[in-house]
Amino acid sequence: MYKSISVSGLLTMELHSLNNEGSEGNTMMTRMVDIVVKGEDGEAHKHTVNAVSGDMFKHILVEHLTAESKNMGLNLSEGCRIGNPNRIQYDWDGNPLKYSKESKDGDILRDAITACTVTDCAGTLITSDLGKSRSIARKSCVEFGWVVGRPEAVTTDSYFHAKFVAEGRGEGKGEGANLGQNIFHRPASSGQYAAVLNIDLYKVGRNDITTEQVHDEAERKKRCEALLKAALSTFVKPTGAHRNTQNPHIVDFSGVIAASKSTVPAPCVSALNPAFESQVEEIATAMNTVNDPAPVETFRFADLGAFATRMAEIIRAGR
Numbered sequence: 001m002y003k004s005i006s007v008s009g010l011l012t013m014e015l016h017s018l019n020n021e022g023s024e025g026n027t028m029m030t031r032m033v034d035i036v037v038k039g040e041d042g043e044a045h046k047h048t049v050n051a052v053s054g055d056m057f058k059h060i061l062v063e064h065l066t067a068e069s070k071n072m073g074l075n076l077s078e079g080c081r082i083g084n085p086n087r088i089q090y091d092w093d094g095n096p097l098k099y100s101k102e103s104k105d106g107d108i109l110r111d112a113i114t115a116c117t118v119t120d121c122a123g124t125l126i127t128s129d130l131g132k133s134r135s136i137a138r139k140s141c142v143e144f145g146w147v148v149g150r151p152e153a154v155t156t157d158s159y160f161h162a163k164f165v166a167e168g169r170g171e172g173k174g175e176g177a178n179l180g181q182n183i184f185h186r187p188a189s190s191g192q193y194a195a196v197l198n199i200d201l202y203k204v205g206r207n208d209i210t211t212e213q214v215h216d217e218a219e220r221k222k223r224c225e226a227l228l229k230a231a232l233s234t235f236v237k238p239t240g241a242h243r244n245t246q247n248p249h250i251v252d253f254s255g256v257i258a259a260s261k262s263t264v265p266a267p268c269v270s271a272l273n274p275a276f277e278s279q280v281e282e283i284a285t286a287m288n289t290v291n292d293p294a295p296v297e298t299f300r301f302a303d304l305g306a307f308a309t310r311m312a313e314i315i316r317a318g319r
Contacts, residue, residue, distance in 0.1 A: 001221070001224075001317070002317070002318060003201055004198065005198070005260075006196075006259075008276050008280055009253055009254065010192055010254050010271040011194075011235065012191070012252040012253070013249065016246055017030065017246045018052045028184070028185065028187055030156050031051055031052070031053065035047055045151075049149035050189040051146045052146070052193070052238075057144045058144050061142060062118060063083075063239060064237075065226060066080055072222060075117055088116045088124065089128050091115075092128045108134070109138060113138065114214055122141070122142065125138075142231070145195070149192070150193070153191050154189065156189040159187075159188060161183070161186055186242070194276075195235075196268050201224045201318075204224050205220045235250075235304065235307065236304070253304040255277060256281065256300050257311070258280055262291065264291055277300060284297070299314075
């Protein structure tokens with residue numbers, strides 16, 4: 001079974017508005033970031049590009065992971081079941097607990113991991129008053145970077161919209177009410193986006209404090225499967241803002257998956273580097289030459305269908 005998985009990909013999305021900064025007047029502002037990329041002249045150049053935050057993609061994965069956990073009958077806290085961002089802490093706040101001042105943080109973390117698949121895989125910070133003032137971190141087993149536009153290959157425009165009023169045109173006014181025909185400007189972004197993702201399967205079920213494995217092997221495999229299915233679903237259906245009328249057109253997804261069977265990390269190189277696929281493969285080859293048996297495998301994918309096929313193979317291999 002694989003210990004870690006990385007995805008280095010180039011995602012093409014058209015006319016989306018998944019992540020925004022907020023509004024100024026009646027204009028919504030899209031999220032832009034500054035990056036520095038080496039140009040064809042060999043020099044570093046600054047670019048301002050559209051991007052979707054890693055927080056947004058992590059939130060997308062958690063939604064899919066929650067659904068997968070329900071489908072597979074895995075343990076979930078009530079907080080995760082209803083989508084509360086505090087996860088298992090929602091269950092514990094204000095409820096009588098068996099913990100006291102003498103309770104060890106490692107025991108509390110063990111109970112949290114056992115009780116909730118999403119808390120186990122996606123992490124949380126437990127700050128409840130569990131017998132005494134505590135702050136216990138459950139580290140996430142999955143890490144997203146910004147999904148950032150490639151310079152010269154991404155664009156953002158703003159479009160005029162007006163709310164339809166059946167009674168005819170009128171002014172948008174009222175005492176705090178959204179009445180009448182209001183006008184607003186909404187952004188839409190299109191282009192190629194570099195995506196990076198790391199999944200540390202060996203951390204699933206591992207107590208961060210005691211380093212002991214909480215689950216038996218059968219339970220751990222089920223949770224790893226749910227996590228990998230959620231990662232696949234994240235790119236098949238990236239949820240987010242304004243999907244009701246700006247459902248992203250997912251045109252393409254190409255790149256390379258690296259998978260490691262040992263503590264050697266699965267290599268990951270951003271698609272902001274035009275040679276990212278060959279770079280991942282070269283790193284994997286180098287790692288394999290100094291480890292016996294060779295721990296790292298790489299799988300290129302040319303489109304979203306090939307990505308789904310590769311991920312399905314990895315999921316089946318872990319059963």
